[in-house]
Amino acid sequence: MKNKIIFLILILLFILTYPVSALETETVTELNYQVIESYRHDPKAFTQGLEIFDNNLYEGTGLYGKSSLRKLEIKSGRILDKINLSSDYFGEGITILNNKIYQLSWKENIAFVYDLNFNLIKKINYSGEGWGLANDGKYLIMSNGSEYLYFRDPDTFELAKKIKVRTKDRLIKNINELEYQNGFIYANIWQTDYIIKIDAASGKVSAYLDLSGILKTDYTGEINVLNGIAYDSTNKTFLVTGKLWPKIYRIKIID
Template sequence: MKLHNYLTIIILAITLISCGDSKQEKNFNITTNATNNTIALNETLELSIANPKNIEIESITYEIGGKTVDKSVLLSDFKLGSQTITATINFDGETEIATRNIAIVNNASPKVYSYEIVNTYPHDITSYTQGLEFFNGELYESTGQKGESKLRKVNYKTGEVLKNINLADQYFGEGLTILNNKIYQLTWLSGKGFVYNLDTFKRSSTFKFGESKEGWGICNDGKMLYKSDGTEKIWLLNPENLVEENNIQVYTNKGKIGKLNELEWINGKIYANIYQRNGVAIINPKNGATEAVIDFSPLKKEVKQHKGLDVLNGIAYNPETQTIFVTGKRWDKLFEVRIIEK
């Protein structure tokens, strides 16, 4: 098997799409040219109505994800993932709704990138790293495990802890991000996150999750927050009220990628660590397309091997050096790397 396919299928644990059934209505159902209810981005989706009773139809209106479309649809600006087609059929003074689910996948397989190690720095081997982010040249870290979770600012070159607070024992800390001089930190299963003052680490508010039941990773583009919940979905949150306004579904040309974990916004793309796979997906935030993958699995062999050693987690971009920093759960090293695009 080619390396490209191996990384795409094995490292990122893609969930292949299964055939979905159309919802059968009393008189009509939707038919498409999608093979096994799956069609690629930039292909043309052809819609029609099966009318076995030969009822005289007065009008048909099609929608995909709430957007009105023609019966012939070029899928160029649609989000990837599971989408619902709705047909509103008017006949003989009556109206009937037919629906059908399809999956829109990417039209290209992910590129495979490699990396080179630029520097290696010390990292607290006891830290169960969940979130990592640079801000004004300083590194901020969120760690997990009940009774061990904390939020801290670190001198990344020496490993010295510059500021630290511990979370209450009932919370399992997850990802963090910094926007408008506020730190946003997630927790795993409690259904809530915390907002802190950047300078003092004093908690200013608590927010509840919406449809995303769990907290995994979080990043921002300078305006919006992006939150992962351990599935293929990344949720867009309004930083003013922390409401989940929308989401994207992360897909390759084969299917969805689950277990999206720690997130980092880098030059207009979302870098997502895939939990337990020691790999990172580079995602288009507009439609959820996985554009590239990076296999960081060799790094785990470069750290101290011990009983508590766990998987890669923690990715941060330093704009001052234009390099990426990665580490893992209970790793004794923080790696500064440069991505090599093949």
């Protein structure tokens, strides 16, 4: 009897603390998408962040000893500029605001701030892990793997506000790479093929994309999870890729 009670308590604790990384898809609208084009992507790039700025693609990559910041020509995948982080840092999400590039680190509690020529302007301290990064034109928007998104002052990194990401019934954790567009935050959910669409004011998940099966290649090297999303305002499409993927896909979301 004692063992049964302990077992029931463990089950209850699991239910209450289960980290929701997938969606209850029956309560959230599924969006359709169309693949417009695909481009070459460095299969050695452990993609942590993507952003389009001035018709070029900026990418932050991770892993200790392999983290970098890159400027790429979109269609060819050619590297136009690149700097490597010290091997002490695991690079994470990036964004560009007010002609400054911001790059997070995973567990090192440091954000790097560069000019557009990749010259380091300063380092900023923050507490907790760094995952994804985006901006709404005023604030930096940051994820750390929890159910929260944090809005931070771009000059001081001080917290202005935070929102809790949820569907109708569940909290959503493992929020990773971010992209802001027109009042909504698009976010990769780590270890899934989902991108969710989050109301930037309320944190409510209004829709999702299921990108399982989008990677089509005969590449035989290592391939990791879907991660990386950037909005292209010139033609209202998104670029998406994954860690160690040999391809970047341009997709159009059909709302």
